[in-house]
Amino acid sequence: MQLLIIVKPSVKKAVLEHLDWLKKTCQKKNILYITVKTTGNYEYDLASIKANAQKSQIAVAIGGDGTLNLALNGVINSTCSLAILPCGTGNDFARSFHCTAKQWQNAIFNAPTHLIDIGKINTRYFINVAGVGFDAHVIKQLGHLQSMPAWRYKWTSFKSLFTYKASTLQGVFLNKQSEYPNLITVFANSQYFGGGIKIAPRAEIDDGLLDCYQMQASSVVNHLFSFIKLLFKRHHTLKRLTYSQLKEAHITTKNLFVEADGELVGVTPAIIAIHKQAINFHIPIKKRLQ
Template identity: 30%
Template sequence: MNTLFIVNKAAGNGKGKKVWLQLQQQLTIPYQVAFTEYAGHGQEIAQQWAQQQQDKKLLVVVGGDGTIHEVVNGVVHNEYILIGVVRAGSGNDFARYFHTFSNAQQIEDYVKTTLANARMDAGIVQIGNQRTEIFVNNAGIGFDAYVTKSINTSRLKFYLNKIGLGKLSYAVAVIRGLFRFERFDVMIRSGEHEWQFQQTWFVAMSNQPYFGGGMKISPAAKADDGKVDITIVHGISRIKLLLVFVTVFFEKHTKFKEVTFLQGQDFDLIVANKVDCHADGNYIGIVNQGTNIHCTIQQNAWQVIVKDS
C-alpha cells in the first residue's frame, strides 16, 4: 500500500518534529513524506496526492487538529484514501474520539495486515456566500471562536507548550475572555422549527463530543450517525459560565438550564451581532450581523483507520 506521511513539524510547538524524527528512525516499510510549510498547505498536499493513481493509499497525519482539518478537507469523498493520525498537537480532540496510531510498529502492522477502516461524516458550515468549510470535530461561533483567535495570536500557547502544558492555553484564554467577550443574540432554524436565544455565549456545531482540549461539550455527538449536534450556551452570567466550563469535563453541564442541545441534519443560524467563527480550532473569520450560517452533515465523506476486530 502507498503510504504518505504529512508532517506538521510546528504542531504542538515543535512536538510534530520530535514525533516524526522518532517515527522515521523506526519505520521499515516504504513511504513518502511531505512537510507542511504554511496554513492550508496540508490540504494542498493531500489533494495532490489523492489525485494520483487510483488505488488504496494510507495518509498518516503527524500533527494536531488543525492539520487533520486541512488534510481531510483535501481528500473528502475520495474512495481510495484512508486517514490515520499520530497525535502531535496541543489539544488532540480528534485523538480522543477516533482511533490513532501510537508508534511505528502499529503503522506497519496496519499496512501489512488489517487495513480496517470506517466511513465517517463530515460537518459543513457555510457562511453566507463568503466561505464554506468542512469540519471533522466541530465548528463554532461566539466565545469558543473568540478564544481560538486569542490563542492563535498570543504567545501564551508557545510558552505553555514549552513546558508540556499546552492544553492549559485554552483554559487560560477562557478565563481572560470571560471579561472581554460581548454576548450576542441568535436565531436557529431547522425545518419548521425555530429557536431564539438571547445573551448567547457560543453555538458549537459538533460531529464528535470533544472540543477545547478534552471538554466533552456534546456528549451525544457521533461521527457516523448522519446528524450534527448543536450546543447553545445562553443567558448565563460570566462567573456561572466558568462553572459550566469546569463541569464540561465531567459531562455535568447538561444539567444547566442555560445549556440547550439540538440535533438534526440541517440548521440555519442568523446572528444579531458580529461574531467570530472557527472550524476544528482554525479561526476562519468574522460573521457579520444578519448573515446566514448554514450547517449540515455529509455522510460517508471520508475514511479513517479503526482497530481490527
C-alpha cells in the same frame, strides 16, 4: 501504493518519532511516500495536499486537530483514506478513542478502514467540532500561536469569561427559527474540544447526526457556573442549554467568528451540515466501531 504524509514542521519529540517510524516502515514495506510539510498558508497547503491525494491511497496527518482538519479538507473528495498519528496540543478528535501511539501506528497498515461522518460549515469540512461564539472568541484571543499547552487554552477561556460580550444569534435549528444571546453554539461530530473538555458525551462519528449545544449568554456569574459545569461534564443539566441532534442548521446573523477543529475558518452567516459516511478513516482495531 503511495502514502501521503502531511506534517506540521516541529522539533517536538513525538512528531519526529512518528515521522521517522512512518518513513522507515514505508521503506521496509516497499511503499512509496511523499511528504507535504505545512507552511501555515492554508490555501497553499490545501492545494498541495489535493494534488498529491489524487495519486495516493492513504493520507497520514502527523500533528493535532488543525493538521487533521487541513488533511481532511485536502483529501475529502479523493479516493484517499485518512489516518492520524496524534501529537498536537489538544488531540481532541483522537482523544475519544482512548488509544495509544502504537495503536494509532498499527491502524495505518493493519486495521480495516471505517466510513465515518464529516461535518461541514460553509465551505470548510470538519471532523471533530465546529462552533460559533465564545469558543471562536478564545481561539482568536490566542492568535496564531504555533503551539501551546492545553492548560493555556483553559486558562484563556476562564479569563475571557469576564470580558466576553455575547451577540444575539439568529438561526434555524430543526426547522425552527431561534434567536438568543449566544454564549456558545457548538456542532459536534465527536466528543471533545478545547484541549480535553468533553462537550458532547453522546456524539458518535457514524450516526449521521451532529450534536448541537446552544448555550445562552447571561451574567458573568452564570457564565462561570456554566464553565465549571462544562469542565465537570455536568452541563446537560444547565437550564440555559438547548441540546439537540440534527443534520443541518442555518445561522443567519452576520459577522460572528466561526471555528472548526480549533481553527478560525471564517464568519457567519453559515450553513452547518453533516455528510454521512464521507471518508474512510483508519481506526485502531481495539477501538474500531462495530
